[in-house]
Amino acid sequence: MKFLLFFLVLIEGVILISGKKDYYSKKGSHIYKRPNGSVSDPYPTVFKEKYVGGLRFLVLGDWGQRGNGTGQPQVAAAMKTWADRNKTSFVINVGDNFYQTSTTTAKTVTDPIDHEGVSNETDHKWKSYWLDVYGGRLKDIKWFTVAGNHDWYNNVTAEVDYFWDVDSRFFFPSLYYVRKVKFGEGICAAFIHIDTNPYYYNYTSYNHTNNLKQTLNDSNLYTPEQLDGRLKWLEDQLKNVQDTDWIFVVGHHPLIGDCRIKNDAYYLMYEIPPILTKYNVSAYFNGHAHDLSLSTDNATSPVTYFGSGAGGAALGIGCLNPNWTSPYTFGFLSVKIPSNGKTLYFDFVDANQTDTPPKVIYSGKIKSRKVKDEN
Numbered sequence: 001m002k003f004l005l006f007f008l009v010l011i012e013g014v015i016l017i018s019g020k021k022d023y024y025s026k027k028g029s030h031i032y033k034r035p036n037g038s039v040s041d042p043y044p045t046v047f048k049e050k051y052v053g054g055l056r057f058l059v060l061g062d063w064g065q066r067g068n069g070t071g072q073p074q075v076a077a078a079m080k081t082w083a084d085r086n087k088t089s090f091v092i093n094v095g096d097n098f099y100q101t102s103t104t105t106a107k108t109v110t111d112p113i114d115h116e117g118v119s120n121e122t123d124h125k126w127k128s129y130w131l132d133v134y135g136g137r138l139k140d141i142k143w144f145t146v147a148g149n150h151d152w153y154n155n156v157t158a159e160v161d162y163f164w165d166v167d168s169r170f171f172f173p174s175l176y177y178v179r180k181v182k183f184g185e186g187i188c189a190a191f192i193h194i195d196t197n198p199y200y201y202n203y204t205s206y207n208h209t210n211n212l213k214q215t216l217n218d219s220n221l222y223t224p225e226q227l228d229g230r231l232k233w234l235e236d237q238l239k240n241v242q243d244t245d246w247i248f249v250v251g252h253h254p255l256i257g258d259c260r261i262k263n264d265a266y267y268l269m270y271e272i273p274p275i276l277t278k279y280n281v282s283a284y285f286n287g288h289a290h291d292l293s294l295s296t297d298n299a300t301s302p303v304t305y306f307g308s309g310a311g312g313a314a315l316g317i318g319c320l321n322p323n324w325t326s327p328y329t330f331g332f333l334s335v336k337i338p339s340n341g342k343t344l345y346f347d348f349v350d351a352n353q354t355d356t357p358p359k360v361i362y363s364g365k366i367k368s369r370k371v372k373d374e375n
């Protein structure tokens with residue numbers, strides 16, 4: 001069986017099944033080649049993965065913060081138990097991986113290494129905010145990552161470099177990349193990971209003192225042409241995966257709901273939902289709003305919008321008027337697709353209180369793109 005799996009893996013050009021440093025060869029070099037150019041260039045080829053049986057993954061966002069009013073350790077503990085018992089395949093990390101604690105409500109913490117994001121690949125925060133926090137199976141599986149605004153505020157390039165140079169479990173080959181995941185009875189799910197930051201913050205009017213603006217400039221991602229180019233890329237990827245059972249798009253910022261109305265800097269985000277609708281995307285996963293939430297655009301849109309931004313940073317209200325929400329709470333989202341691939345079951349898990357066990361507060365299901373609408 002092992003031999004067979006190994007063989008399959010060679011055919012696929014990837015090794016996933018469950019090994020540790022499996023994106024490295026025996027000699028320790030990456031089995032993927034880092035392309036030349038900017039971290040904002042979409043990764044040129046599709047990553048392929050294969051899992052035995054059904055697919056289970058957790059969606060986590062807005063987590064890397066500590067101190068008074070934050071909840072990272074309790075969410076990490078709840079996720080560990082869940083992942084260990086349920087053999088979770090991977091984590092979808094929707095960003096805001098590393099915050100600065102001292103500028104938030106948790107002002108009581110005096111942390112000598114406190115700053116936004118990470119500064120470089122050897123920043124202590126890799127250990128103290130990630131490696132030391134998430135235990136058990138969460139240490140063995142991959143964290144498929146997109147960047148949040150707090151990651152851009154310092155050095156987002158360093159997070160991509162960390163994947164290439166230090167630890168491929170923090171899966172972040174570029175700001176834009178595509179995975180095709182095979183599992184169960186010949187089922188295929190596509191995941192398109194995108195960076196929403198340049199669509200959320202208007203480059204021209206953005207005045208803040210952090211690195212976001214300069215990094216957009218450095219990575220050639222600020223002119224309308226460049227931004228249209230990424231949307232064209234998204235559309236091309238969606239066209240290429242139309243034969244799949246499931247299509248998921250992953251980004252940091254919410255795409256629908258009142259967040260965009262409230263936020264003056266919402267900028268070009270409104271261009272994305274019609275594209276997702278056009279290509280019958282199954283779901284979009286986001287964070288940014290510090291809550292757990294579920295929304296649909298309108299009765300004609302097939303896309304389900306999952307918000308999972310309650311991973312530990314200061315409690316928040318989230319976006320107003322979603323179809324369902326749990327604001328001011330800590331927790332995560334769990335997704336399960338059994339091996340016949342027809343239905344996705346989701347559970348929002350609340351880990352708000354340290355003195356009571358985590359509990360599922362909202363569950364539901366959505367159907368595969370290949371299950372026809374009933375009339």
Ligand SMILES: *[C@@H]1O[C@H](CO)[C@@H](O)[C@H](O)[C@H]1NC(C)=O
Pocket residue numbers: 036
């Ligand atoms: C990428 O960089 C390497 C090393 O700097 C160089 O040898 C190679 O020609 C470059 N490839 C392209 C396509 O620019």
Ligand SMILES: *[C@@H]1O[C@H](CO)[C@@H](O)[C@H](O)[C@H]1NC(C)=O
Pocket residue numbers: 068069108
């Ligand atoms: C945490 O913050 C709250 C509200 O600002 C404050 O009342 C409380 O004393 C703080 N707790 C600690 C341990 O600093």
Ligand SMILES: *[C@@H]1O[C@H](CO)[C@@H](O)[C@H](O)[C@H]1NC(C)=O
Pocket residue numbers: 081082083085086336347
């Ligand atoms: C495993 O996942 C199921 C939902 O698929 C959930 O009901 C159960 O509580 C989870 N088990 C643990 C130990 O977290």
Ligand SMILES: *[C@@H]1O[C@H](CO)[C@@H](O)[C@H](O)[C@H]1NC(C)=O
Pocket residue numbers: 113115119120121122123124
């Ligand atoms: C990396 O970043 C940390 C935190 O800002 C800093 O203390 C350290 O000196 C930096 N290391 C290098 C090699 O620049």
Ligand SMILES: *[C@@H]1O[C@H](CO)[C@@H](O)[C@H](O)[C@H]1NC(C)=O
Pocket residue numbers: 119120121155157158159161162
């Ligand atoms: C960001 O981190 C990388 C290392 O990953 C380093 O080479 C680069 O100089 C850093 N950039 C800034 C602006 O500090």
Ligand SMILES: *[C@@H]1O[C@H](CO)[C@@H](O)[C@H](O)[C@H]1NC(C)=O
Pocket residue numbers: 205206207
């Ligand atoms: C940015 O700064 C300019 C010049 O000071 C000001 O006119 C503009 O309103 C500011 N924009 C925002 C979004 O704060």
Ligand SMILES: *[C@@H]1O[C@H](CO)[C@@H](O)[C@H](O)[C@H]1NC(C)=O
Pocket residue numbers: 202203204205267268
């Ligand atoms: C972006 O900001 C500029 C400068 O304030 C403004 O002229 C432009 O209309 C804004 N674009 C959008 C789409 O909001």
Ligand SMILES: *[C@@H]1O[C@H](CO)[C@@H](O)[C@H](O)[C@H]1NC(C)=O
Pocket residue numbers: 217218
């Ligand atoms: C991009 O950054 C460079 C160097 O900081 C600056 O000279 C240039 O004006 C910036 N371009 C825009 C469009 O902001």
Ligand SMILES: *[C@@H]1O[C@H](CO)[C@@H](O)[C@H](O)[C@H]1NC(C)=O
Pocket residue numbers: 273274277297298299300301
């Ligand atoms: C429903 O939302 C989609 C975007 O997801 C949009 O393209 C479509 O026009 C909307 N339909 C109605 C009736 O508002």
Ligand SMILES: *[C@@H]1O[C@H](CO)[C@@H](O)[C@H](O)[C@H]1NC(C)=O
Pocket residue numbers: 295296297298299322323
């Ligand atoms: C969710 O809310 C929107 C806006 O109120 C509504 O158009 C949509 O039909 C609702 N979706 C469901 C599944 O109830």
Ligand SMILES: *[C@@H]1O[C@H](CO)[C@@H](O)[C@H](O)[C@H]1NC(C)=O
Pocket residue numbers: 326327328329330352353
């Ligand atoms: C979560 O816990 C905080 C106190 O730590 C409390 O203020 C908040 O109301 C709780 N949220 C929910 C949904 O129970």
Ligand SMILES: *[C@@H]1O[C@H](CO)[C@@H](O)[C@H](O)[C@H]1NC(C)=O
Pocket residue numbers: 280282302367368369370371372373
């Ligand atoms: C779009 O996806 C839905 C499931 O969300 C499915 O029922 C429907 O048949 C799909 N439409 C097309 C045109 O494939």
